[in-house]
Amino acid sequence: MNQVKSILKDFYDIEINVVSPQQGGWASLAYKVSNKNQSYFLKVYEKSRASTPKLTALIDQYVPILVWLIKNSNLKGKISVPMMTSERKYKCEDEYGIYLLYEYIEGETIGDRDLTENQVYQLSKIITELHSYSDNIPIGTDAFIEDFEVPFLPMLRQTLQKGRNDFPSEVWELIHSYILQLNDLIYTLEEHSQNLKNSKLRMALCHTDLHNWNLMQSGQELILIDWEGLKLAPPEADLMFLDDKPYFNEFLRIYRKTHQNFSINPEAMTFYKGKRRLEDIWEFMEQLLYDKQGEQERVITMNYLQEELNEINKW
Numbered sequence: 528m529n530q531v532k533s534i535l536k537d538f539y540d541i542e543i544n545v546v547s548p549q550q551g552g553w554a555s556l557a558y559k560v561s562n563k564n565q566s567y568f569l570k571v572y573e574k575s576r577a578s579t580p581k582l583t584a585l586i587d588q589y590v591p592i593l594v595w596l597i598k599n600s601n602l603k604g605k606i607s608v609p610m611m612t613s614e615r616k617y618k619c620e621d622e623y624g625i626y627l628l629y630e631y632i633e634g635e636t637i638g639d640r641d642l643t644e645n646q647v648y649q650l651s652k653i654i655t656e657l658h659s660y661s662d663n664i665p666i667g668t669d670a671f672i673e674d675f676e677v678p679f680l681p682m683l684r685q686t687l688q689k690g691r692n693d694f695p696s697e698v699w700e701l702i703h704s705y706i707l708q709l710n711d712l713i714y715t716l717e718e719h720s721q722n723l724k725n726s727k728l729r730m731a732l733c734h735t736d737l738h739n740w741n742l743m744q745s746g747q748e749l750i751l752i753d754w755e756g757l758k759l760a761p762p763e764a765d766l767m768f769l770d771d772k773p774y775f776n777e778f779l780r781i782y783r784k785t786h787q788n789f790s791i792n793p794e795a796m797t798f799y800k801g802k803r804r805l806e807d808i809w810e811f812m813e814q815l816l817y818d819k820q821g822e823q824e825r826v827i828t829m830n831y832l833q834e835e836l837n838e839i840n841k842w
């Protein structure tokens with residue numbers, strides 16, 4: 528706790544007296560930190576975690592875009608507000624972690640609940656606005672232009688080529704009957720990747736992780752948070768999260784008022800859905816094969832993997 532206090536003092540010149548741990552995600556820790564005037568949300572990426580370098584590599588590229596959007600677009604009040612350090616940096620670090628500070632959002636995460644009609648309307652407006660920006664903004668976007676690469680595919684393919692004896696037996700039991708389907712999916716994903724690389728699609732700023740755990744209701748406002756995935760990508764990178772929702776037609780009606788003549792590119796949609804599915808499967812497999820896990824954690828990962836594998840049957 529004292530360590531959190533000194534981070535705030537040393538890097539942000541903010542004195543705080545209350546620190547309360549928050550429910551973090553799988554990859555980071557989080558704290559609500561407050562003094563009598565204000566509260567903040569501190570995200571901590573521990574250097575001991577393997578995922579940290581990848582997740583923090585682009586902070587200095589995407590946070591300035593958030594700041595720009597807050598100043599220059601209608602997204603002010605509808606997206607998370609990052610705080611800069613006293614040296615006007617977007618993140619800070621010590622030997623233990625990498626830290627990002629945000630204004631604290633008083634409100635509730637939507638999570639498992641369905642969106643209300645009003646929330647659907649607000650989400651539609653947020654995405655419509657976000658997608659009206661591309662590389663025409665005065666901040667560099669080169670670092671996160673979609674290149675349709677799927678970097679984990681070679682590793683996944685190699686792993687699937689191994690046989691029964693190379694897997695812990697319970698993992699083999701789980702995956703072996705899906706290997707053909709997985710290889711099919713890898714193959715089609717590579718084909719789509721190649722085609723999309725060669726096509727000239729309209730690119731826009733995309734959030735790329737649009738689910739209800741990244742939406743908060745604060746007073747009258749719906750707020751979109753967790754911008755680590757910000758990309759310059761075809762709109763399908765976001766629409767893939769919405770097209771199976773009951774409100775998708777309503778979303779499109781609002782979206783098309785601004786993005787007239789927009790039509791979905793089915794190949795981009797299929798690419799993003801397949802990629803997400805395989806990404807999740809690979810992540811669970813990696814945990815089971817390479818991470819040190821407790822027995823209970825392992826059972827949970829096995830269940831998640833089973834669920835994901837069941838889903839590929841539906842493709």
Ligand SMILES: Nc1ncnc2c1ncn2[C@@H]1O[C@H](COP(=O)(O)OP(=O)(O)OP(=O)(O)O)[C@@H](O)[C@H]1O
Pocket residue numbers: 549550551552553554555556557568582607629630631632633636740741752753754755
């Ligand atoms: N600025 C904020 N103020 C208050 N609560 C927040 C704020 N940002 C995030 N939260 C809460 O913390 C949860 C996790 O935050 P966020 O989505 O940014 O990270 P994450 O999904 O844990 O990311 P990762 O997967 O990188 O660990 C959110 O679902 C939300 O409930």
Ligand SMILES: [Mg+2]
Pocket residue numbers: 552740741753
């Ligand atoms: Mg999140």
